[in-house]
Every structure is written in structure tokens, then in C-alpha cells.
Amino acid sequence: GTGKWEEKMAEKGMTGPVNFTNPGVVDHDTILTIFRDTVDPSCSWELAEPGSGKRPNCELDTTKMTSEFPEIPHVKDAVRAVFERVKANGTYLKAEEPEKKRARTNE
Numbered sequence: 001g002t003g004k005w006e007e008k009m010a011e012k013g014m015t016g017p018v019n020f021t022n023p024g025v026v027d028h029d030t031i032l033t034i035f036r037d038t039v040d041p042s043c044s045w046e047l048a049e050p051g052s053g054k055r056p057n058c059e060l061d062t063t064k065m066t067s068e069f070p071e072i073p074h075v076k077d078a079v080r081a082v083f084e085r086v087k088a089n090g091t092y093l094k095a096e097e098p099e100k101k102r103a104r105t106n107e
Contacts, residue, residue, distance in 0.1 A: 034076065038086075038087060
């Protein structure tokens, strides 16, 4: 279905290519840190060495969207808002410890 941004763009008569993304850049470590700080303080992780070339963090040009819709939040704020909703809705299921999962599936 059509989302709120598409409807607003149509009402304004916007045409042409548009990058449908929040402004800014966010890397995996930042996402996981926001998740830990917002949802699960016990969350831990290991990342590949910085600069390993595995995942570039590229920023798309959001000038067209943000000039028309300055209320679009920075990507880090949007990620935090999603995790706050997850916590508030109780939709986060913590991963089971491997031993407990094996025991449960062998029943």
C-alpha cells in the first residue's frame, strides 16, 4: 500500500528520483549499541576489524526529501525510535542459550 511519505509527495507534486532513507549514516556497532542501551543491556557482540572493507557505510543524498520534509529524523534517531517501540510493545524475544534450545527441541 501507499505510505504517508508517498501520499505527501503526491500532494506536493514531487517527481523524479528520491532516496527513501533517513538522513545520515549509521554503522553496525552504533545500531547494536543503541539496541543494548534501549532494549537489552546484556547484549554483546564482536565486529570485524574497522576498515576491513566488508561493509561500507555510504550516505545517500537525502536533500530532496529533507528539503520538503524536514521532520524526517536522522537515521540514528529513527533506529532508537524503532527499538523504543520494540521495548514498549514487548516484541523482543531474547535468544535462547544454545543448551536450553537444544534441550527444548529434543523434547
